[in-house]
Amino acid sequence: MKTFVLKKEDVTRNWHLIDAQGQVLGRLASRVALLLMGKYKPMFTPHVDAGDHVVVVNAKGIRVTGKKLTDKIYYHHSFYPGGLKQRTYQQVVERFPTRPLELAVKRMLPKNRHQSRRMQRFHIYSGPEHKHQAQNPTPLES
Numbered sequence: 001m002k003t004f005v006l007k008k009e010d011v012t013r014n015w016h017l018i019d020a021q022g023q024v025l026g027r028l029a030s031r032v033a034l035l036l037m038g039k040y041k042p043m044f045t046p047h048v049d050a051g052d053h054v055v056v057v058n059a060k061g062i063r064v065t066g067k068k069l070t071d072k073i074y075y076h077h078s079f080y081p082g083g084l085k086q087r088t089y090q091q092v093v094e095r096f097p098t099r100p101l102e103l104a105v106k107r108m109l110p111k112n113r114h115q116s117r118r119m120q121r122f123h124i125y126s127g128p129e130h131k132h133q134a135q136n137p138t139p140l141e142s
Contacts (some may be wrong), residue, residue: 006043015054020058035072051121069090074089106120
């Protein structure tokens with residue numbers, strides 16, 4: 001038997017639409033990361049980027065469990081002495097409603113050359129409107 005190896009010329013990319021209203025942040029992020037990597041495809045090959053485009057709408061409606069609204073902290077350092085900044089989940093959502101999902105998905109992807117290309121195929125919108133109707137994305141079940 002010969003082993004099948006996927007080539008980048010054989011990759012077909014689909015478009016998926018996910019409504020994030022009422023979904024839990026981590027569970028949604030892991031599902032989106034799998035779609036971006038293409039791990040659900042039977043022809044998955046780790047060294048070939050075979051993932052799909054993912055459009056997420058209603059990112060403002062994402063929920064978190066427990067006390068993460070006030071206890072989850074996002075850190076950022078300016079690379080200057082004393083430059084460590086921190087914001088709670090609630091502060092980040094008020095200013096940038098799509099940022100928590102974007103960071104969660106990015107951190108769930110493998111840290112390799114494909115990460116930036118996969119993140120370019122991730123389209124996230126805070127409201128129900130998106131500009132990818134022409135691509136005819138298939139809605140996914142919750």
